[in-house]
Amino acid sequence: MKIVIVGDGKLGFTLAKLLSGEKHDITLIDNNSDVLEKSQEALDVMTVSGNGASLEIQEEADVKSAELLIAVTASDEVNLLCCALAKKLGCHHTIARVRNAEYTKQLQFMREDFGLSMIVNPELAASRTIFRIIQFPSFLKIDSFSKGRVELVELKVDDDSPLIGKRLDKLFHELKLKILVCAVERGEEIFIPNGDFELKAGDKINVTAPRSNLARMIKQLGISKQKIRNVMTIGGGKIAEYLAEELISSGVNVKIVENNHERCVELASRLPEALIINDDGSSRDVLLAEGIEETDAVITLTNLDEQNLVISMYANHVGVPKTITKLNRTEYNILFSDIGIGSTICPKDIVANDVIRYVRSMEHGSGGSILTLHKIVDDKAEAIEFYADEGTRYLSVPLKDIPLKKNLLIASINHNGNIIIPSGADYISRGDTVILVTTGREPIKELNDIFADE
């Protein structure tokens, strides 16, 4: 598929990399030719230098024969203009990044006029992810499927965990829980485990479970943490603003430390119930003076990854139960798994996953379309939710008789709202939604792609 991406920034480059890896033909547009040169050396893509919102450049990039245009420049207005122009040129699908909350609201209203297929807002998406983690602080990561009925959670097997040394097929028996371990990260290796897999201390495991079972699971595993009532965010950007809104409405106290006075005034006017501190959040004295030791959760949201990491490490050190660190660059993630900084989130990756899901669902045939896609364990595996329609093969055939591809596991089947953690005797019916986890290199675009034959 031909895809044009306008804006070769962090998000644009990530999207180009992921989509080009899925064998799409990518053209990158940016007005900085040095950046383009670098991208061209790193990726198998075409580049066009110039203003992506101008007709001339869009024609040069052959937008009219492209199937999708993704506008992710720094400016919302330019992104919208890019999409409107592309639509006019005959590009059927357009995705724009729109960050400004005021626009987001009116866009639902103007979507048709701009010809937008999808709007992405990394800050909003990030704040929602953080909010979910805060609701279940025992987990490092939490992703939802089936509109929140099924959750995929990541947790670390601590030294005293009852899970150590347990065979996975015995877990159900011993814990009386409807959960399934679907991916295990051990050092740099990723496993899609079988029933005879045994867990070790230090493993990071990904577990799918019906939401209703999460609380019991936390209790059984002895990993419960107290509910979060006080949150401190370091950095008062857009994520902090979105997050504070949600937290306040769910009754959590929010303290925002922000260095810029004007921004503080702005925040104070929009979030009257939050406590806005105008000071340098990277200073230890400020953190101590604002009572970091008594806070339930510290979320570091400044623009500097290094600063976020150091503050989170410090928060851990002084005994804050939960820390969440925002990182813009994830290439050094391997270093952070051992130093105890708790959860990390990367806004651009969250958005990139949404876009990839959209792209894959654009080109799916008949045979079960994608509903949700999450990248897990450092982007080395994917958890995808599909809808089984009449084109899906092997309907009503027991799973043990179906030839599945390697490195792939069916994690749950949602049958009329009833969540099944499948065993060999279960089967997929028409109308079910199926969640699967895979580490395979080939992108799975529809449910029929999981079968090994053909």
Next chain:
Amino acid sequence: MNKRLILKYIGYMLVIEGIFMLPSVGIALYRKESASFFAFLLTIAVLEGVGFLFVSLNRKKDGNFYAKEGFCTVALSWIIMSLFGALPLYISGAIPSYVDCFFEIVSGFTTTGATILSDIEALPRSLLYWRSFTHWLGGMGVLVFILAIVPLSSENGNSLHILRAESPGPVVGKLVSRMKTTARILYAIYIMLTVIEIVLLLLGGIPLFDAVTISYGTVGTGGFAITNNGIASYDSYYLQGVITVFMILCGVNFNIFYLLLMREFKLAFKNLELRVYLGVILASTLLITWNTFGMYDSLRSAFHHSIFQVVSIITTTGFATVDFNLWPEFSKMILFILMFIGASAGSTGGGIKVSRCIIMYKSIKNEIKKLIHPRSVKLIRMDGKILSDDTMHSVSIYFGTYFAIFALSILVVSLDGFSFMTTVSSVAACLNNIGPGFDVVGPLGNFGSLSVLSKLVLSADMLIGRLEIFPMLLLFSPSLWIRSK
């Protein structure tokens, strides 16, 4: 440096070179040329053996591949490809000295067309075919071919460095976003041109073998003929006309053909390099026609031979219909200058390239303006696009390095004690991948009488010229080989 990945690419290249020798085996079998038959079989066995060894030893090696690896792969591939490609000539005993074999095959791969043979017709058919086929392979580049067919991990842009190192021109870009597709389009156009020329030549009534070998020589802008008299043996306006047209076509940037296929006619014909290229051909032809008018019986004949020769030299093919050694000095000097200008960027031809000359001209103009208005800010444009300082800089450096290598080579070749024109033109003909020069190395002469040292230097010049200097020079830079420098 990722040496194992480089070896893997070279392994692929060797395997493919072996496969490309198979037609010659068939010809040897058909013509019952037993010496060359066994020579080819043995060479293929060696190529496949070494190639598969390299590939399988480094099967799992991917990892990092940056600009230096790309340049290094291309430079090493071309040297190794020539070393192995010379084996059939040597083993079959057709050319007794290995240095001569190497010179001949380098001349083939680099599409130079300079020969050390005085009696070309004495060579077995299978070897003649291989010799001409190297032109075809070298014209577009074997590594570009590898990019088109071998499934390499193309997630990153490592292939771009290979394309840049192997394709000529100051700015090399892709036609479409996928490198594999780009390489396939280039080869599709290339094969199309070859087939059309073969058919048109067959219509002119020459044997299939001649039509095929001449087409290889033309579209690769090589210049090997299979007769001692070269193209003069095909004494017909039609045949020589067809060859002229295809030489012109193959000296054009292949991007232009892609634009034509995409029906972007306006954009294609607005291309400055194309216009200058055609303009230079026309002007030179008219001047030489005027200058040599007295030597031929009709204006048509004078024009015919002039345009053939002009095109043959500017596209760096090196075919000859007449002995231009006998032309007046003025005409010879025009040809000599054309040798340096060369074909267009992104074509199969050699030389400095028309676009580099245009850029150089524009920057000289700019420099003069700057002297008059020291504080003026002026950007250099080509086809509406502003050229970056990096491009300007690299073009200037290219000119400097080019003439430094030219001067050094002349110095070495002059040890042989030939005439001034022989010495200078032999280096110019090799460095620009043309083939024939003047005097001793003229269209009816050959390079056989030069010393071993000169042949080696000229072989190096041909490779340097084909890969546009820097990939080759890079190999001799110690910092490439010493760890962490």
